[in-house]
Amino acid sequence: MTEATGSNDYQGKSVEVVENTEDTGGPIGLDVGTSNIVMAQNKGNRVSIVKQQNAFFAIPQSKFTRQILQQNEIVFFEHNKQYYIIGDSAENFANMFNANTRRPMEKGFLTLREDEGVAIIQAVIKTLVQRAKKLGEIICFSVPGEPLCDKQNSSSLGGHESVVIKMYLESLGYTPIAINEGLAVVMAELGDENFTGIGISMGGGMCNVCLSYMSVPVITYSIQKGGDDIDENVSREVGMSATKIKGIKEEGVDLSTLPKNNVELALQIYYTDLINLLVSSMEMVISSSDKIPKIAHALPIVISGGTASPKGFKEKFESTLQTIRLPFEISSVRVSKDPLDTTAKGALVMAVSEAK
């Protein structure tokens, strides 16, 4: 599906890229997440999804290694006498070294600490999105909601990444449109409910919430906690690398059964903490908002994002929801079918309608 296509220049540095060669044009939905970047595009009557981890891992430089990496179509940068492996391959390298992958983004935002962050995100996007076939083609990309926490304490660029991403997509010939991540969930999942309800994305770095009325975002916000925090907390408790814990968690944590070992126990404890934090934030933000539409009927909640994947997640979320009071009834809670792809699919729905 993918093939190596040589190198580009980024600020004088060579960027080896592997491009998605299936591109047949048309509007695109792009989810630029802390953990994964996901691209959705219509191919005939199906939606094509391509994704890549938003991560990197630096290894020492040598001519021999370079050749092996190229032969294996591994995407990498050359910088500071090191090779920066990017995307999915970074995790394999990190596990070999029993170390953690590094991320250009943290808690939903680009970090200042990783000085190559912008170049890495651009190179990851380049593996998924080709230059526009038609100049000005619409691409909708996800942006996080305003964080609840004090932004002055954050080390992030505080939203400037959306400007950086927008400029990069423009340079590829697209007309980029930003869409709130929670609204993208509503767009993907609540078509049958007139795009009215609460869309939640529980990702790696953050959770996004959007209360939408007929596709209009009435309340949007984010909390700067997600799957990464679960990994880091469990890693500290049990003394294994966070990348290893992430792997164990993704193999299938079951929140509905008693834990069988200390890793499972810690995973369950920190999962419960995250759900409690998210649900209590909903009570605080929605109940104190003066913008709540007076809706006679109950609203559905749909949850997406990789962190909503485990067995027993929905039931745990539902029971936590019973402990809070909201100014309206909840008609149903459901987890989207492909939680990792929902934001990109919702962004695609928006992109297609904008292109008409």
Ligand SMILES: Nc1ncnc2c1ncn2[C@@H]1O[C@H](COP(=O)(O)OP(=O)(O)OP(=O)(O)O)[C@@H](O)[C@H]1O
């Ligand atoms: N099967 C699974 N079980 C539990 N967690 C999972 C599973 N698959 C992925 N995850 C977790 O989901 C998170 C990534 O989800 P997602 O791709 O939705 O986040 P993101 O969009 O990249 O990040 P964000 O929205 O926070 O910026 C990671 O923490 C990952 O470990």
Ligand SMILES: [Mg+2]
């Ligand atoms: Mg996300």
